[in-house]
Amino acid sequence: MQETARAIARIDCLYSLACAAYDNRYVRPSLNTKATISIKDGRHPIIEKYLKDELFVPNDVTLNHEDHEILVITGPNMAGKSTYMRQVAVLVLMAQAGSFIPAKEGSICPVDRIFTRIGASDDILTGQSTFMMEMKEVSYILKHATSRSLLILDEIGRGTSTFDGMSIARAVIEYCLKHIHSLTLFATHYHELIAMADDSPKIKNYTVAVKERGKNIKFLRRIIPGGADRSYGLHVARLAGLPEKPAQAGRRHPGRLGKERRCARPGQGACESGAVTHGRQPLFQSRHRQAAQRRCQQYDAD
Helix, strand or coil: CCHHHHHHHHHHHHHHHHHHHHHCCCCCECCCCCCEEEEEEEECCCCCHHHHCCCCCCCEEEECCCCCCCCEHHHHHCHHHHCCCCCCCHHHHHHHCCCCECCCCCECCCCCCCEEECCCCCCCCCCCCCCHHHHHHHHHHHHHCCCCCCCEEEEECCCCCCHHHHHHHHHHHHHHHHHHHCCEEECCCCHHHHHHHHHHCCEEEEEEEEEECEEEEEEEEEEEECCCCCCHHHHHHHHHHCHHHHHHHHHHHHHHHHHHHHCCCCCECCCCCCEECCCCCCCCCHHHHHHHHHHHHHHHCC
């Protein structure tokens, strides 16, 4: 009876995967032994089913140990960075389980584990703050990940002060690059980190395309090469219904806070726009930001 039950369960599982693949236009991915993940026009299998008023925007991803080992993803709040990273993890898991995947095509290497550091939670019963929980998860990942792992790291260091958080985020990227060599997706609002791509060919910058028209912006949901210099947090706050007075006050503060921030960092160059120079051209006028701007214009024209 148990053997019969297992056989029926196996048939039910395979039949369900086959139905989902047929109904939702999934494709069969190829498996490779080159430690490469390459997905063309990938889609999130859950979110695309629940979108009612807009189409899901597919995105590509390339991860390898030669020139795309770590992807640093910057861009606006609510633009789709977390969705993109989770989508990659889900598609890798589906392929490794033997399922077809929602994409135009895909070549995926088997991974030993998928590690994620996403979201925020605390443990008040044991007196552990949100930041402590985050650091515990990061610590576990760095201790157990291997070169055959896939890492999904979302906004590391956001639970503490700006400079402490930025330092932790940079240190985590450096450790992954020098010691672990996992295939890594790293989303952050610390835009200063895009300069790390200038120091290593294995780090690549990606951002989310945005179309601006006056005070209004539209998230195009397209992941493109390049770096961002803004997170549009005030715009998202306004969308969330923040009262007009604090919203207006919030728009006045960035310039003053940026000036105070530069004054608090003696010995480091700063340009007039407030971008840290790091001994090179102003960070936010770097080739990464310029590349992103060109691609945003291209998608806007399309």
